[in-house]
Amino acid sequence: MFNSQRPSSNDLPTTRQLLKATGIAVVAAGTLLVTVVLPSEYAIDPTGVGRVLGFAEMGEIKQQLAAEAAADEQNAAGAEVRSIAVAPDSEGEAEGRQDITELTLAPGEGAEVKAVMSDGASLRYEWSVAGGHVNYDTHADAPGVSYHGYDKGWESTGESGTLVAAFDGSHGWFWRNRSGGTVTVTLRTEGAYAEIKRVV
Structure with a gap:
């Protein structure tokens, strides 16, 4: 049996602190989504930061390779x-x-x-x-x-x-x-x- 003390309400984060932390996490995730994930995976770069960092080119290559692979499958019988x-x-x-x-x-x-x-x-x-x-x-x-x-x-x-x-x-x-x-x-x-x- 553990004899740990129950935390007091003063030791727990307040509702305001929780909302603030959640807001910061949402903003950070949204920033990463717009500047890194969308440019590098889908060649979508609404802010232009992805192109400066080199992620947009990576996404363009991925999209081109995916399109070429699909075209190759459709044309495999053409020889x-x-x-x-x-x-x-x-x-x-x-x-x-x-x-x-x-x-x-x-x-x-x-x-x-x-x-x-x-x-x-x-x-x-x-x-x-x-x-x-x-x-x-x-x-x-x-x-x-x-x-x-x-x-x-x-x-x-x-x-x-x-x-x-x-x-x-x-x-x-x-x-x-x-x-x-x-x-x-x-x-x-x-x-x-x-x-x-x-x-x-």
Whole structure:
């Protein structure tokens, strides 16, 4: 049993003090909401303080990424992949396959194309952009490997080279249209891969 004394009314805050503390808390929360939360989360900056502190730019980026992700989901089925048969070599075995993949991307829209490849397999590629330029990221993934980067660049109108698979998995490209108008990306691939398809 505790023998603590009951506090006297003089030790407790008065109603006026409680109302004052509550008012201060409401004003502080409202200030944080207007100057930090709204600019950084929703790009809403009614006072202009969020832009001075750098929070408005953060919110604009978040809103842009959310809009781009929604657009990517809606346009994921817009790619056309045309396969070209490869003639067998002198030993009667196919040396690989060839494909042409065409993507039409609106401003800000992104797309990803991946080829399924075995460890050490290679494919030759060439892609070009008509109507503008794109940012790109050449990378791979597999079960247990969320991201393996090969190359990336900005404001490119095309690239070519040989992609050698670092492991069994999906290897390919992600493009984002950073031009002011619609662009068409044409990817030509040739080599040892099982399939190629648009995944985003």
